[in-house]
Amino acid sequence: xxxxxxxxxxxxxxxxxxxxxxxxxxxxxxxxxxxxxxxxxxxxxxxxxxxxxxxxxxxxxxxxxxxxxxxxxxxxxxxxxxxxxxxxxxxxxxxxxxxxxxxxxxxxxxxxxxxxxxxxxxxxxxxxxxxxxxxxxxxxxxxxxxxxxxxxxxxxxxxxxxxxxxxxxxxxxxxxxxxxxxxxxxxxxxxxxxxxxxxxxxxxxxxxxxxxxxxxxxxxxxxx
Amino acid sequence: xxxxxxxxxxxxxxxxxxxxxxxxxxxxxxxxxxxxxxxxxxxxxxxxxxxxxxxxxxxxxxxxxxxxxxxxxxxxxxxxxxxxxxxxxxxxxxxxxxxxxxxxxxxxxxxxxxxxxxxxxxxxxxxxxxxxxxxxxxxxxxxxxxxxxxxxxxxxxxxxxxxxxxxxxxxxxxxxxxxxxxxxxxxxxxxxxxxxxxxxxxxxxxxxxxxxxxxxxxxxxxxx
Amino acid sequence: xxxxxxxxxxxxxxxxxxxxxxxxxxxxxxxxxxxxxxxxxxxxxxxxxxxxxxxxxxxxxxxxxxxxxxxxxxxxxxxxxxxxxxxxxxxxxxxxxxxxxxxxxxxxxxxxxxxxxxxxxxxxxxxxxxxxxxxxxxxxxxxxxxxxxxxxxxxxxxxxxxxxxxxxxxxxxxxxxxxxxxxxxxxxxxxxxxxxxxxxxxxxxxxxxxxxxxxxxxxxxxxx
Amino acid sequence: xxxxxxxxxxxxxxxxxxxxxxxxxxxxxxxxxxxxxxxxxxxxxxxxxxxxxxxxxxxxxxxxxxxxxxxxxxxxxxxxxxxxxxxxxxxxxxxxxxxxxxxxxxxxxxxxxxxxxxxxxxxxxxxxxxxxxxxxxxxxxxxxxxxxxxxxxxxxxxxxxxxxxxxxxxxxxxxxxxxxxxxxxxxxxxxxxxxxxxxxxxxxxxxxxxxxxxxxxxxxxxxx
Numbered sequence: 001x002x003x004x005x006x007x008x009x010x011x012x013x014x015x016x017x018x019x020x021x022x023x024x025x026x027x028x029x030x031x032x033x034x035x036x037x038x039x040x041x042x043x044x045x046x047x048x049x050x051x052x053x054x055x056x057x058x059x060x061x062x063x064x065x066x067x068x069x070x071x072x073x074x075x076x077x078x079x080x081x082x083x084x085x086x087x088x089x090x091x092x093x094x095x096x097x098x099x100x101x102x103x104x105x106x107x108x109x110x111x112x113x114x115x116x117x118x119x120x121x122x123x124x125x126x127x128x129x130x131x132x133x134x135x136x137x138x139x140x141x142x143x144x145x146x147x148x149x150x151x152x153x154x155x156x157x158x159x160x161x162x163x164x165x166x167x168x169x170x171x172x173x174x175x176x177x178x179x180x181x182x183x184x185x186x187x188x189x190x191x192x193x194x195x196x197x198x199x200x201x202x203x204x205x206x207x208x209x210x211x212x213x214x215x216x217x218x219x220x221x222x223x224x
Numbered sequence: 225x226x227x228x229x230x231x232x233x234x235x236x237x238x239x240x241x242x243x244x245x246x247x248x249x250x251x252x253x254x255x256x257x258x259x260x261x262x263x264x265x266x267x268x269x270x271x272x273x274x275x276x277x278x279x280x281x282x283x284x285x286x287x288x289x290x291x292x293x294x295x296x297x298x299x300x301x302x303x304x305x306x307x308x309x310x311x312x313x314x315x316x317x318x319x320x321x322x323x324x325x326x327x328x329x330x331x332x333x334x335x336x337x338x339x340x341x342x343x344x345x346x347x348x349x350x351x352x353x354x355x356x357x358x359x360x361x362x363x364x365x366x367x368x369x370x371x372x373x374x375x376x377x378x379x380x381x382x383x384x385x386x387x388x389x390x391x392x393x394x395x396x397x398x399x400x401x402x403x404x405x406x407x408x409x410x411x412x413x414x415x416x417x418x419x420x421x422x423x424x425x426x427x428x429x430x431x432x433x434x435x436x437x438x439x440x441x442x443x444x445x446x447x448x
Numbered sequence: 449x450x451x452x453x454x455x456x457x458x459x460x461x462x463x464x465x466x467x468x469x470x471x472x473x474x475x476x477x478x479x480x481x482x483x484x485x486x487x488x489x490x491x492x493x494x495x496x497x498x499x500x501x502x503x504x505x506x507x508x509x510x511x512x513x514x515x516x517x518x519x520x521x522x523x524x525x526x527x528x529x530x531x532x533x534x535x536x537x538x539x540x541x542x543x544x545x546x547x548x549x550x551x552x553x554x555x556x557x558x559x560x561x562x563x564x565x566x567x568x569x570x571x572x573x574x575x576x577x578x579x580x581x582x583x584x585x586x587x588x589x590x591x592x593x594x595x596x597x598x599x600x601x602x603x604x605x606x607x608x609x610x611x612x613x614x615x616x617x618x619x620x621x622x623x624x625x626x627x628x629x630x631x632x633x634x635x636x637x638x639x640x641x642x643x644x645x646x647x648x649x650x651x652x653x654x655x656x657x658x659x660x661x662x663x664x665x666x667x668x669x670x671x672x
Numbered sequence: 673x674x675x676x677x678x679x680x681x682x683x684x685x686x687x688x689x690x691x692x693x694x695x696x697x698x699x700x701x702x703x704x705x706x707x708x709x710x711x712x713x714x715x716x717x718x719x720x721x722x723x724x725x726x727x728x729x730x731x732x733x734x735x736x737x738x739x740x741x742x743x744x745x746x747x748x749x750x751x752x753x754x755x756x757x758x759x760x761x762x763x764x765x766x767x768x769x770x771x772x773x774x775x776x777x778x779x780x781x782x783x784x785x786x787x788x789x790x791x792x793x794x795x796x797x798x799x800x801x802x803x804x805x806x807x808x809x810x811x812x813x814x815x816x817x818x819x820x821x822x823x824x825x826x827x828x829x830x831x832x833x834x835x836x837x838x839x840x841x842x843x844x845x846x847x848x849x850x851x852x853x854x855x856x857x858x859x860x861x862x863x864x865x866x867x868x869x870x871x872x873x874x875x876x877x878x879x880x881x882x883x884x885x886x887x888x889x890x891x892x893x894x895x896x
Contacts, residue, residue: 177813
């Protein structure tokens with residue numbers, strides 16, 4: 001690891017304090033960004049659970065992610081933060097608007113805007129939240145998320161979603177280079193295996209986004 | 225003006241021929257991009273007609289743009305080109321997702337996704353068309369239009385819409401720097417006055433997009 | 449024009465005051481962005497003057513733009529603002545890094561990085577200024593200008609350069625959709641004819657960037 | 673893993689063949705993108721080796737990456753592919769153009785354009801190569817790399833560089849969402865430990881970029 005003097009604004013923090021992750025947290029310029037917490041990706045009856053990545057991810061979403069995240073979202077809304085749902089879904093009959101590698105996958109999942117597959121998991125969406133549709137893996141790279149956050153005046157982002165070492169990682173990666181101050185809500189994310197989850201937290205926590213728990217985030221929003 | 229040798233790929237044409245605007249036109253890698261041809265911007269009962277820019281624009285949309293563009297769209301769909309509707313509309317109750325300068329304007333127009341205000345003018349939309357929502361003036365600068373066109377394999381764009389010297393200009397301007405080969409469908413665009421329209425055609429036609437008529441475009445799609 | 453209530457944040461002003469263009473001006477989060485004020489574009493012995501657009505533009509640069517802008521730059525540097533020079537220039541022997549439409553033009557001008565053609569006009573550059581190389585017409589669309597300005601903490605941009613209704617317009621157009629609060633330094637810009645200059649000021653002044661003079665900007669930087 | 677039918681264009685391949693990674697490889701629309709193979713990041717006397725990540729990375733660069741990559745670059749140049757060096761370096765005295773989290777790090781490394789620190793490792797650069805300067809971690813997210821590749825007509829990218837699970841990963845991640853067909857030159861990349869390298873190859877190889885060796889790439893360029 002680098003000496004403290006060189007990693008002093010790690011995660012694009014304005015005033016980095018290794019002992020206080022929330023030193024300069026301002027809820028009104030923060031957003032919780034949800035990545036693919038939608039039925040085809042994260043519901044036990046969804047496409048992903050049926051054909052690809054199995055029980056661990058879905059069970060973690062149901063038992064850990066949704067209850068923890070619901071508390072974060074409630075606190076965030078109360079504190080005046082923005083909530084943005086990003087979702088991999090198509091607007092074209094043949095899914096030709098989707099990045100080539102993922103096109104057959106999205107089509108097989110029937111993840112068109114308006115379908116159940118593309119809807120947020122129960123308990124996460126509330127009127128007033130924003131929804132952006134992404135055509136690829138990372139939300140910044142494949143939707144207008146950055147433009148929306150700029151207009152909202154957001155400077156700080158907390159990430160939740162699936163899959164931790166795929167779409168969540170790609171979103172946090174791009175957000176880092178865009179200068180956002182970043183947090184990873186560790187217990188609001190899920191990977192395909194527990195090992196992948198641990199590796200992803202370590203990787204993202206390296207310098208991209210500061211790992212925090214949902215409980216810590218709730219306290220920060222309440223204190224803000 | 226520049227010598228021919230220096231302007232030989234003007235409008236990002238691959239093989240520029242001053243006598244044949246369609247020398248290398250390939251309908252299957254082309255898209256017609258509509259800019260703000262939606263009710264609040266272009267309908268005679270829409271917000272813009274009521275408070276701001278008056279009769280010329282609305283009448284031109286009704287009498288010239290819609291009939292001419294409908295023919296282009298039919299030919300384009302038959303030829304396998306993509307149709308993308310871009311529209312200035314909000315996804316947030318308070319319109320805070322809109323670029324600051326236009327926020328009050330969009331809110332006063334009640335141009336939320338799902339409202340009549342944000343719907344395409346009658347006669348332009350067909351199932352299979354794509355719709356992108358923009359948060360600002362230019363469609364490339366304020367939506368995910370570029371990502372969608374890349375995924376669709378589009379290299380050539382034909383522009384239609386309002387206002388010629390505002391949102392249409394900004395869209396064609398950004399498309400130029402993105403390397404798209406570009407056409408302006410002159411009689412499928414409208415400005416606030418006839419003088420503004422003429423000036424905008426001259427400006428855009430300078431190097432950004434080749435001015436063509438709807439009738440010429442129809443023939444090109446049919447020949448493609 | 450729109451009622452005041454609807455154009456109340458025109459030019460992305462945070463607090464728009466029709467009588468005070470500088471109501472919320474903060475020099476330390478401002479940048480002066482120069483567009484193509486480089487030898488091949490704006491010097492009387494440069495390529496552009498030789499082959500294309502003639503005496504008016506070059507004479508205006510020499511007699512009006514450079515002296516006025518030099519005063520703005522001095523005041524801006526004293527006030528802690530950033531200065532960014534953007535320039536259309538190539539980094540490739542065959543200019544294949546340039547947008548197709550402009551490739552032959554840049555090559556004929558011998559506008560490679562390091563050549564006299566690509567250097568700023570005398571009297572404008574000072575150590576500490578930043579330089580970005582653009583591969584197309586608009587500086588946001590064809591360089592990393594936005595990333596640089598974000599990192600610098602810039603929220604307000606003042607534009608100078610050539611050609612007012614081409615590269616300057618395209619830069620201000622994209623900056624608008626990116627949410628920057630914007631000013632056009634009218635007497636620090638030049639077009640090919642006086643008529644084009646007047647039309648461009650009207651067009652850009654419509655909603656993209658607030659037209660101000662160099663003298664007004666100097667006072668604002670000194671007051672800041 | 674997904675059924676073949678759903679991962680059939682993995683890595684954005686146009687015609688994915690699990691047994692032939694080079695089925696549709698076209699050298700003239702390909703580029704080798706080098707990430708941070710510059711002295712302060714990868715040389716044994718460079719800043720990174722001195723203060724942060726130690727012997728494994730530097731030794732691997734010297735003994736494995738540079739010799740293997742030099743062969744790839746020679747074959748790529750002969751085949752008409754583009755070579756683009758991307759490097760984390762500053763153009764500002766105070767490094768304020770760098771993304772906040774990395775600013776102190778770049779400044780301590782004295783990685784300004786023109787310094788030895790910011791120069792490519794010996795044996796990698798050749799006249800005719802392109803160089804882009806990045807202000808953050810991922811080359812697409814923090815430089816004009818995408819614009820340059822678009823103008824060059826590049827559709828396929830092969831990645832080399834350091835650090836495999838940081839700047840290389842972020843670059844490949846963004847390139848994926850931009851639709852590039854992607855390869856990871858495994859023995860032309862280095863991480864801080866052998867374990868990190870293996871994990872990064874597995875992560876990137878999951879769907880972002882197809883892992884291949886330098887020897888395989890040389891054969892593909894020679895066959896192209």
